[in-house]
Amino acid sequence: xxxxxxxxxxxxxxxxxxxxxxxxxxxxxxxxxxxxxxxxxxxxxxxxxxxxxxxxxxxxxxxxxxxxxxxxxxxxxxxxxxxxxxxxxxxxxxxxxxxxxxxxxxxxxxxxxxxxxxxxxxxxxxxxxxxxxxxxxxxxxxxxxxxxxxxxxxxxxxxxxxxxxxxxxxxxxxxxxxxxxxxxxxxxxxxxxxxxxxxxxxxxxxxxxxxxxxxxxxxxxxxxxxxxxxxxxxxxxxxxxxxxxxxxxxxxxxxxxxx
Amino acid sequence: xxxxxxxxxxxxxxxxxxxxxxxxxxxxxxxxxxxxxxxxxxxxxxxxxxxxxxxxxxxxxxxxxxxxxxxxxxxxxxxxxxxxxxxxxxxxxxxxxxxxxxxxxxxxxxxxxxxxxxxxxxxxxxxxxxxxxxxxxxxxxxxxxxxxxxxxxxxxxxxxxxxxxxxxxxxxxxxxxxxxxxxxxxxxxxxxxxxxxxxxxxxxxxxxxxxxxxxx
Numbered sequence: 001x002x003x004x005x006x007x008x009x010x011x012x013x014x015x016x017x018x019x020x021x022x023x024x025x026x027x028x029x030x031x032x033x034x035x036x037x038x039x040x041x042x043x044x045x046x047x048x049x050x051x052x053x054x055x056x057x058x059x060x061x062x063x064x065x066x067x068x069x070x071x072x073x074x075x076x077x078x079x080x081x082x083x084x085x086x087x088x089x090x091x092x093x094x095x096x097x098x099x100x101x102x103x104x105x106x107x108x109x110x111x112x113x114x115x116x117x118x119x120x121x122x123x124x125x126x127x128x129x130x131x132x133x134x135x136x137x138x139x140x141x142x143x144x145x146x147x148x149x150x151x152x153x154x155x156x157x158x159x160x161x162x163x164x165x166x167x168x169x170x171x172x173x174x175x176x177x178x179x180x181x182x183x184x185x186x187x188x189x190x191x192x193x194x195x196x197x198x199x200x201x202x203x204x205x206x207x208x209x210x211x212x213x214x215x216x217x218x219x220x221x222x223x224x225x226x227x228x229x230x231x232x233x234x235x236x237x238x239x240x241x242x243x244x245x246x247x248x249x250x251x252x253x254x255x256x257x258x259x
Numbered sequence: 260x261x262x263x264x265x266x267x268x269x270x271x272x273x274x275x276x277x278x279x280x281x282x283x284x285x286x287x288x289x290x291x292x293x294x295x296x297x298x299x300x301x302x303x304x305x306x307x308x309x310x311x312x313x314x315x316x317x318x319x320x321x322x323x324x325x326x327x328x329x330x331x332x333x334x335x336x337x338x339x340x341x342x343x344x345x346x347x348x349x350x351x352x353x354x355x356x357x358x359x360x361x362x363x364x365x366x367x368x369x370x371x372x373x374x375x376x377x378x379x380x381x382x383x384x385x386x387x388x389x390x391x392x393x394x395x396x397x398x399x400x401x402x403x404x405x406x407x408x409x410x411x412x413x414x415x416x417x418x419x420x421x422x423x424x425x426x427x428x429x430x431x432x433x434x435x436x437x438x439x440x441x442x443x444x445x446x447x448x449x450x451x452x453x454x455x456x457x458x459x460x461x462x463x464x465x466x467x468x469x470x471x472x473x474x475x
Binding site for chain 2: 002003004005006068071075076077096097099119121122124125172173200203226227256257258259
């Protein structure tokens with residue numbers, strides 16, 4: 001009897017519509033965020049994450065309204081990321097009904113934002129998103145670096161050291177994406193996931209590369225992730241959240257059942 | 260049908276939207292009022308004390324706005340539900356922020372889970388305690404009505420309640436250490452988890468609160 005591992009559907013939202021970019025390039029429309037959130041809630045999703053990929057600043061108001069709408073109808077934790085650059089952005093999303101925000105590029109540009117945000121709003125609502133890519137060559141000890149701008153920009157920052165630093169500054173959770181695996185459907189980078197999970201005291205959400213249910217289970221059992229992010233594997237009807245949970249339960253992973 | 264007004268205490272510490280929306284969702288005919296004015300809250304029929312953030316800031320704002328007095332008065336005459344940092348604010352003292360005196364409505368302390376928390380098999384446990392954990396109902400109470408024993412609720416906290424009086428514990432949870440997930444005393448019910456984020460079980464608890472006339 002213990003804390004359940006979490007399955008978190010992740011929805012990319014562009015100007016109020018849910019989309020899913022494969023390798024961050026191709027984009028497919030998959031519908032209305034409120035309806036999708038309700039469906040995942042009914043299927044047993046433990047939380048829902050929305051990444052706002054809207055390009056223009058004006059359209060960000062749309063996301064605030066989307067969050068308000070979802071928070072009025074879906075009573076599980078909501079996380080919002082994308083375009084969170086300042087304390088004011090965080091305040092707007094929390095006031096709209098988000099429970100957590102993810103900070104990504106802004107944390108790299110200004111690590112103090114993480115400290116200020118944690119002090120102001122509490123660590124429990126500050127998730128730092130880390131996009132990491134393996135930079136070590138075959139035969140060398142594993143090393144991953146932080147990339148920004150959807151994986152295009154190298155920062156030179158060591159991923160494990162960076163995760164520790166973010167936690168020291170007040171991050172309450174780490175959302176870890178392997179840029180090598182994202183969109184590949186060959187499974188999480190388990191060594192990376194385990195490396196980060198072992199290095200930090202806070203929960204780690206694994207992301208990037210899920211192609212089947214076995215991958216989700218591996219993320220927890222071998223990657224030691226506290227939660228797994230699920231996108232295309234559930235968005236296109238291959239599996240429901242409940243099927244994923246049943247599979248993981250059968251693997252001996254503690255999951256939350258609906259009653 | 261539920262009637263009357265439910266006051267949500269707004270002491271400026273973050274997201275009340277979720278709590279307000281969840282209450283409205285289950286409130287039937289009741290009206291949900293969010294206010295930072297103790298006089299407005301005083302005029303309502305039942306009160307929700309939410310809480311997010313660090314305890315020193317919470318206690319500072321609770322006292323500055325006069326909600327300490329309001330809560331002390333209210334628990335004598337109407338149902339009061341405290342959530343998350345709200346339950347912690349009701350204890351004697353919290354270890355957070357180098358030690359903060361709280362309202363003292365429940366004897367006991369609020370303690371840090373620590374940096375080396377492990378489960379019974381020695382596995383490292385992450386802090387904050389974040390996610391869905393089971394709550395064992397220690398007593399029968401109107402707020403547990405229609406909620407299965409050991410149902411999971413959503414928790415997110417790094418400090419936990421160590422109640423001094425076992426007879427005030429309404430629900431127990433274990434995360435490395437056993438702790439009080441719910442406390443009660445007459446008109447007061449307090450929970451460490453977030454019912455407004457705990458899907459069906461949480462909505463049922465809020466609904467039970469809306470229909471509860473206090474005492475037990």
